[in-house]
Amino acid sequence: MDMDIQTVGILSPGDMGHAIGTVLKQAGLRVISCLQDRSTRTRELARKAGIVDVETDEALVREADIVLSVLVPAQAVATAGRIAKAVRATGSRPLFADCNAISPRTMQAINQLVTDAEADIVDIGIIGGPPRSKDAGTRLYASGPRAAEVAALNNYGLNIRVLGDQIGQASGLKMCYASLTKGLTALATEALTAGQALGIGEALTSELQQSQATLLSMIERQISGMPPKAYRWVGEMEEIAQTFGDLGLPPQMLQGAANVYHLVEQTELGSEIPEQRRLGTTRDEVTTILNTSLGHLKGDGKK
CATH class of the missing domain: 3.40.50.720 (NAD(P)-binding Rossmann-like Domain)
Structure with missing residues (x-):
């Protein structure tokens, strides 16, 4: 009723x-x-x-x-x-x-x-x-x-x-779903930032366009929309890691995703709010800012 x-x-x-x-x-x-x-x-x-x-x-x-x-x-x-x-x-x-x-x-x-x-x-x-x-x-x-x-x-x-x-059923569904969507966004952000840091960013993007065009299109949208939400997603990834750990599954991948979003939060990208975006509105801008920030953040003891 x-x-x-x-x-x-x-x-x-x-x-x-x-x-x-x-x-x-x-x-x-x-x-x-x-x-x-x-x-x-x-x-x-x-x-x-x-x-x-x-x-x-x-x-x-x-x-x-x-x-x-x-x-x-x-x-x-x-x-x-x-x-x-x-x-x-x-x-x-x-x-x-x-x-x-x-x-x-x-x-x-x-x-x-x-x-x-x-x-x-x-x-x-x-x-x-x-x-x-x-x-x-x-x-x-x-x-x-x-x-x-x-x-x-x-x-x-x-x-x-x-x-x-x-x-617990609805929360469990949310955890499993977000592990794929936001977990993938974190992995893609880290991979493409690493590509820039290694000097092979253009080659990596070109290969993704040739062999994984649908995936690249999807992650470009996800990465460009992510920065204002990164601070919220840290805790969400930690909750997913806890969910998987409670089930006896390895939680490390999702804890790693939390660390990626914490990294984003620490940079100038972390000050953005959805209705006043200036920075990180494209995948290239996000990964460039993160790559530039890596040396500065390396000394704070956080990953």
């Missing part, structure tokens, strides 16, 4: 969160957030999306029918703890949906926090970029005992796909 949803809380309305909020607001829902301690940019994104700022987490859980947590992975557990605290303080019971790129193990820890506060939780894994409409290609996979109820948001512009009734 679909939920009766009138108000949606979003923590936090950053790149993905504000886009989800915009879609829901345009479809007629009231969308709120608690913007305490959030950046000026996040506040501006929320304002443009028409998201109402409520003063406290307690106000958020009182007013929201469902709370969507959409943050960088490193903030997911702390945010769930904040909401659990607010739930205890108010006695309100909004459905909490964790939409973060986290491992099933981290998702289980969040599940414990939320259910200990006597609230219900849904595990959501987001595949695709920030949505602009239901047809934008952004899919939200949901799992958990109440996952089917979240499908009510399909009536308000989102594309919710119910995966199963177990917490």
